[in-house]
Amino acid sequence: MKQRFRAVRYVLVEGCAGVVSLALVIAGMVLLSLSVLIVGWALVPSYVRVLRWWADLARARSARYSGSAVPHRYPPMPANPGIGDLRRLLTERSTRRDGGWLVLHAMGAPVAGLLTVALPLGALNTFVVPFYWQAMPADEPVSNPYPVTSWWGAAGMPVIGALYLLLAWWLIPAMARWLALLASSLLADDARADLSRRVSELTASRAAALDAHSAELKRIERDLHDGAQNRLVAVVMMLGMAERALSNNPDQALPQVHRAQAAATEALSELRALVHDIYPPILDELGLDGAVSALAGRSTVPCVLEIENLRRAPAAVEAAAYFVVAEALTNVAKHSGAHAVTVRAATKSDPETMTIDVLDNGHGGASERLGGGLAGIRRRVEAFEGTVVLDSPAGGPTTMRVELPCGY
Template sequence: MRHAGAVKKRTRAAVYVLVEGAAAVVSLFLLMVGLILLSLSILIVGWLLLPSYVRVLRWWAGLARKRTAAYTGRPVLQRYPPMPGNPTFGDWRRFLTDQSTRRDAAWLSIHGLGAFVAATLTIALPLGALNSIAVPLYWQQMPAGEPVNNPYPVTSWLGAAGMPLIGILYLLIAWWLVPAMAKWISWSTTTLLAPDTRSDLSKRVTALTASRAAALDAHSAELKRIERDLHDGAQNRLVAVVMMLGMAERSLQNNPDQALPQLHRAQDAATEALSELRTLVHDIYPPILDELGLEGAISALAGRSAVPCVLEIDELRRAPAAVEAAAYFVVAEALTNVAKHSGARSVTVTARTEASADSLGETMLIDVIDDGQGGANERPGGGVAGIRRRVEAFEGTAVLESPEGGPTTMRVELPCGF
């Protein structure tokens, strides 16, 4: 039973090495294409083609992760920075020199050469063993000037008698080497394609620092907005109510007929002040989230949208209250932007929850897509900047893609915690 298990293990390793050897041909081709594009990077055509090349490289590295995970039984994590929307030259330069791109390129070169050599040995060693064992059967048939050379010239029965021992040696080498090569290929793939722990920790610390700063900025901006709304709105109305009540009091003493209309005006002003206070409280945390949950709250936003809205919600699970509030305001601001600036005839909002690519908790994905004129961009203090600031406070990402002529897509990813 143990011998059968060992044979099965080595057969599985051989199949993995051979598959990787075949894949190495593609890796070598992609490596040569990458070198050609790098040489053309001094020209515009090189920079235009490199982003597409990186997308193909990511896809090919993703397939290698799946093959290795199937062989080892352990997942190979994947984490890439998002493709920038409407990128500048500087954006592409940072994107192409990102550590994840460099690691993919390093894996491509090692895989293209190493896996090909490993697959060649996996085929050559058993074939060499079979040939060596069969040499005593055919060495005499060879021309006198062209004896069998495997690994020494066979010119006599004594030399031929030693060849089966050489064949057994080849089999022993293959028995040990094939699993070792499979282990090396899986190790190199996991080491190079999985996110580096130390680098990931450093990036996370940087992201936490940036998100903390964004959260403080968002908090400060929110406090200023609340103070401004209270000062310019409800506070002024309450002051007017106090003045109207004072005038009504004097009217009751001097001219009672004028007191009732003044009290009515004070009541109307108090009602307006109360309405503004309710709106202000709603903007801090919408009560509809507690009443209907995020799905119901987004449905209400879609129903009130000035542009006809199609809502698609798929497996949207509950998240922390702060995350749901951020998602609600993201959709509200995005729909407002569509109504104000896009000239769209329809807008589609999709929301769903997915497992994070790094297996750390879940991520809420929100897409707002309109069929407007496109050409939208992010301006300081604008709606898109407000969405990005709110999302970054939760270590999320917001990507805007708006080519001229449309469509415009706003994609938001909000981590939901662990």
């Protein structure tokens, strides 16, 4: 009996939700009719966000009723989208999936909700017909489901009521299962599509990892060539000059040795900085929260650091997060003209993902350029199948959100 009441409650809630779905379908039709105008395209991101939110609520209701979660994954919303981005947003698989569910839900859920109310009320009415049929005017007899004009007709009404109850007993749970199946089948990620997307993501992340590795090797080679290597060559030359001075003019040998020592010290310092850039030792000493705190403390732009439930992650992920924050703060200091910057870092569950938000109050207008800092951040993050979303309207503020899967 408890299961029947759960089914009744679920169908009634879905019936009311179906009315909202119908309103969203009508709004979508209006939006499509406005697509010939710029305002129609401007409303597309808002409509898709509402559609995703509404579909997420349906997944949650279905999961509570059936006990089975409805897995899904949306691609990120494009920042400052153009017409091409909006067209892809409307035609991508997830939007078509949610739209198909919305139409079927708008047509079926209100009908199911009405039947859930009408069948028990109809049964109740047929049971009490024998008590009031005589009070009805002769030209307007009770007609549920046939005209009752005699005691024999009234005597058959309880049988009709029992049939109504049996139909409700069977139909309401069936409608609840259908509505839950509608959500779980249409709103869940298609297994083949999910596998195909996963293969594409792995291919892209592998390419990004190779690009990041190649860029890192080139940077190390360039830093070694332009810095430590040149200084070590200078040390060798100075030691050679000191050797000749010892043979010809011993008084000049000591200054040459001192200069060689200073050059060797600078080369050692640059080598230490290079090693630090490959993997900062501070991550092992203080963890990511301590390392990011050190970055915030050294920032030339006043930085507020907000860390919430930041858990340990694999060393490679923590190193990527550290360099993301370091590069972001460098970009803020160089290009934003900001007077304050906020860095938020947290770890969210299901799936385990590290999120980093960098917000500044600068003049905005940041864009990703080939070889620039933002491109480097994206390349480093995509190597871990992460995402970077940048929102930087002219006049500011600028917000960058990075999500890094922790890979557990």
